[in-house]
Amino acid sequence: MNETVERTVGRRALAREKLWMGLSLREYLRGLATPFDIVAALILAVGLPVIAYRFAYGLGAATNLSQTNPWGLWIGLDVLSGVALAAGGYVLASTVYLFGLKQFYPVLRAAILTGFLGYFFVVVGLLVDLGRPWRIPYPVFYSYGVTSVMFLVAWHVFLYLTCQFLEFCPAVFEWLGWKNVRQWAVRMAIAATVFGVILSTLHQSALGALFLMAPTKLHPLWYTPFIPIYFFISSIIAGLTMVIVESALSHRVFQDQIDPQRHVNLDEITLGLGKAASVALFTYFFLRLLGIVDGGHWDLLDTPLGYWFLVELLGFVLLPCFLLAHGVRERNVRLVRGTALLTVIGIVINRLNVSLVAFNWNVADRYFPNWMEVVTSVTIITLGLITFRWIVNRMPVLREHPDYRGTHS
Amino acid sequence: MKINRRTFLKLAGATGAAGMMSRPRKARAAGLARLSDNSYAVLVDTTLCVGCRACEAACSEANRLPEPVMPGDQAVFEKERSTSPQSYTVVNRSRNTNEKETPRFVKSQCMHCVQPACASACPVRALVKSPEGPVVYQQDRCIGCRYCMVACPFGIPKFEYEKAVPSIRKCSFCAERQKQGKLPACAEVCPTGALKFGKREELLEIARTRIYQNPDRYIHHIYGEHEVGGTGWLYITDVPFEKLGFRMDLGTTSYPEFTWPFLSAVPFVLMLWPPFLMGIYAFTKNREKTTEAGEKKEARYE
Numbered sequence: 117m118n119e120t121v122e123r124t125v126g127r128r129a130l131a132r133e134k135l136w137m138g139l140s141l142r143e144y145l146r147g148l149a150t151p152f153d154i155v156a157a158l159i160l161a162v163g164l165p166v167i168a169y170r171f172a173y174g175l176g177a178a179t180n181l182s183q184t185n186p187w188g189l190w191i192g193l194d195v196l197s198g199v200a201l202a203a204g205g206y207v208l209a210s211t212v213y214l215f216g217l218k219q220f221y222p223v224l225r226a227a228i229l230t231g232f233l234g235y236f237f238v239v240v241g242l243l244v245d246l247g248r249p250w251r252i253p254y255p256v257f258y259s260y261g262v263t264s265v266m267f268l269v270a271w272h273v274f275l276y277l278t279c280q281f282l283e284f285c286p287a288v289f290e291w292l293g294w295k296n297v298r299q300w301a302v303r304m305a306i307a308a309t310v311f312g313v314i315l316s317t318l319h320q321s322a323l324g325a326l327f328l329m330a331p332t333k334l335h336p337l338w339y340t341p342f343i344p345i346y347f348f349i350s351s352i353i354a355g356l357t358m359v360i361v362e363s364a365l366s367h368r369v370f371q372d373q374i375d376p377q378r379h380v381n382l383d384e385i386t387l388g389l390g391k392a393a394s395v396a397l398f399t400y401f402f403l404r405l406l407g408i409v410d411g412g413h414w415d416l417l418d419t420p421l422g423y424w425f426l427v428e429l430l431g432f433v434l435l436p437c438f439l440l441a442h443g444v445r446e447r448n449v450r451l452v453r454g455t456a457l458l459t460v461i462g463i464v465i466n467r468l469n470v471s472l473v474a475f476n477w478n479v480a481d482r483y484f485p486n487w488m489e490v491v492t493s494v495t496i497i498t499l500g501l502i503t504f505r506w507i508v509n510r511m512p513v514l515r516e517h518p519d520y521r522g523t524h525s
Numbered sequence: 526m527k528i529n530r531r532t533f534l535k536l537a538g539a540t541g542a543a544g545m546m547s548r549p550r551k552a553r554a555a556g557l558a559r560l561s562d563n564s565y566a567v568l569v570d571t572t573l574c575v576g577c578r579a580c581e582a583a584c585s586e587a588n589r590l591p592e593p594v595m596p597g598d599q600a601v602f603e604k605e606r607s608t609s610p611q612s613y614t615v616v617n618r619s620r621n622t623n624e625k626e627t628p629r630f631v632k633s634q635c636m637h638c639v640q641p642a643c644a645s646a647c648p649v650r651a652l653v654k655s656p657e658g659p660v661v662y663q664q665d666r667c668i669g670c671r672y673c674m675v676a677c678p679f680g681i682p683k684f685e686y687e688k689a690v691p692s693i694r695k696c697s698f699c700a701e702r703q704k705q706g707k708l709p710a711c712a713e714v715c716p717t718g719a720l721k722f723g724k725r726e727e728l729l730e731i732a733r734t735r736i737y738q739n740p741d742r743y744i745h746h747i748y749g750e751h752e753v754g755g756t757g758w759l760y761i762t763d764v765p766f767e768k769l770g771f772r773m774d775l776g777t778t779s780y781p782e783f784t785w786p787f788l789s790a791v792p793f794v795l796m797l798w799p800p801f802l803m804g805i806y807a808f809t810k811n812r813e814k815t816t817e818a819g820e821k822k823e824a825r826y827e
Contacts, residue, residue: 171689172689173689174685174686174687174688174689174691175684175686175691176686176687176688177687179686181686182686183607183609183674183680183683183684183686184680186671186674186675186684187671187675210802213806214802214805214806214809215805215809216806216809216810216812216813246668246669246670247667247668247669247670247671247684247685247690247691247692248667248668248669248690248691249668249669251649251666251667251668251669252668254648254649254666254668255648255649255668258649258666259649259650259651259666260649260650261647261648261649261650261651263644263645263781263784263788264645264646264647264648264672265646265784265787265788266646266647266648266670266672267648267649268788268791269648270648310799310802310803310806313798313802314794314795314798314799314802317794317798318791318794318795321787322787325784325787325788326672326675327675328783328784328787329642329645329646329672329675329676329780329783329784330675330676331776331783332678332772332774332775333675341786344787
């Protein structure tokens with residue numbers, strides 16, 4: 117009898133410490149009445165019923181998709197952009213572990229977490245978009261369409277999600293206080309990193325390669341045989357700039373999590389990442405130029421879509437490239453952060469251009485998302501943010517766990 | 526790594542082996558093409574089509590689809606229609622600009638490509654090309670990703686957007702009927718011989734002969750002979766193909782070839798990335814060790 121009481125008390129204490137951040141359940145729930153939580157709750161209150169509606173009545177009822185436009189906002193934003201913006205995980209992991217640039221370690225875990233959650237919610241977005249989402253394991257476990265780029269994407273997302281989970285495991289075990297398992301997980305993490313870089317190279321580019329199948333549907337300025345390379349290089353850029361943006365935001369939002377030493381470090385880290393992003397943008401710009409030369413569609417530059425192409429290329433690739441270079445030179449951290457955000461937006465614009473704007477450019481039936489598609493996308497992003505905060509508040513992501521201070525791996 | 530004779534021989538051997546591995550695949554691709562040329566096809570001669578739409582009705586009956594809209598009503602041709610989940614084939618009238626031109630009718634349905642984009646795009650082999658010709662859909666595998674719709678240059682796979690449990694719908698070339706030795710429903714019912722069913726190679730000969738014997742009548746082109754690497758449905762006509770709604774900009778490259786260079790690079794990345802990355806890792810470790818050792822030395826001297 118006594119034993120059971122003790123056990124329940126112990127369990128309660130554990131829940132209190134691990135789940136409610138040391139507060140009682142009531143205090144914890146009261147603490148949730150922040151503006152962020154209220155807005156998030158409102159979004160979910162609208163978004164979750166919309167998602168339920170989509171599953172009950174089909175894609176036709178909930179979206180503006182058509183026989184001509186089979187892919188819409190969910191693929192363009194949640195899947196294509198989501199995967200690109202989640203690239204911070206593999207980019208930072210290779211920077212720290214493979215290139216040995218240990219000064220970037222303080223932002224590594226947050227980057228890996230962003231990557232993991234990014235991919236996780238890409239899969240959530242995909243589940244909403246697939247006609248028969250319960251068959252999502254089919255390409256991996258049941259029927260193999262080996263000639264398909266989509267098959268490659270499916271396998272890589274599956275494997276890479278596993279990889280990123282392994283990479284993040286040390287933080288989970290530190291939170292749970294499982295020292296022995298953590299030791300084992302740390303060793304796994306390095307192997308997972310190498311494997312993860314390989315998988316990322318392949319499937320970031322594979323997402324671009326999907327569109328190689330649409331030579332007559334994708335606008336000639338965007339359609340080039342180099343599209344897989346563009347998607348890969350731009351994912352590196354997205355990864356670097358996303359880490360700048362994400363670390364700036366988390367250091368503001370989760371101030372209590374960070375020791376003062378780190379604030380100083382973050383400026384240096386931001387400049388370092390900005391420099392790398394500037395170089396990558398420069399490379400990317402010239403590769404894109406190569407695409408225009410190779411395609412030879414100079415005349416199309418002088419059309420409305422051509423202007424839009426130039427906006428993407430000059431305004432969201434070349435401009436941030438120079439702004440980042442300038443910001444790093446002048447040690448202007450604010451400029452670097454602002455430009456990083458511009459770059460991230462540019463990558464999203466690129467993915468939306470390839471999948472929606474420049475896709476079916478020559479067809480009368482053009483696609484534009486309806487409100488339910490927008491709400492669903494916003495809901496999925498909100499779920500991602502909530503999960504991110506939930507984990508950061510509990511696990512050693514931004515801070516170091518006192519038991520493992522300075523072990524750095 | 527030091528390259529001595531043994532490692533050199535190993536590398537040379539591996540390279541040679543890799544080279545040999547790539548050869549059978551090319552041979553296999555060629556073999557597939559030959560096989561497909563021997564497959565069944567339909568030759569559509571639009572000069573013989575009167576626009577009776579009996580093929581539409583027969584198709585609906587054979588596939589248990591709703592009856593075609595506006596049966597027997599010429600007004601149906603006012604608006605250009607496309608296939609849908611409820612109608613696998615539609616007949617349209619040519620896009621004539623003035624009254625004097627003779628109207629031509631054209632039937633559209635799945636082209637049953639020799640190397641179909643949809644089948645090569647499908648991640649779960651829900652769409653497959655059978656050696657007899659039909660590109661068939663296996664509903665029990667489909668995950669509903671709609672990549673086939675993105676890939677198909679003819680816009681043929683149609684999705685059941687209105688259903689909570691949707692499938693892809695398209696013409697199956699009556700693969701089941703063909704197995705039983707019957708003609709596709711449309712070809713069987715066609716009263717004018719505008720649809721001729723047969724071996725693809727033989728139909729190409731017939732088409733060439735017709736053009737050769739009536740050089741002033743026909744456009745000198747067999748649509749589908751080379752388009753997107755060849756299709757199972759072939760068309761000849763006496764009006765410009767554009768007027769019949771055909772896209773003339775599709776090229777002759779088969780669609781699987783667009784992704785093939787990328788897919789064939791995958792094994793190389795898988796093979797070369799790990800040693801490359803591990804090499805960088807080893808280099809980094811080594812540099813760290815050297816630096817540490819150097820720092821210790823300096824510390825001793827201070």
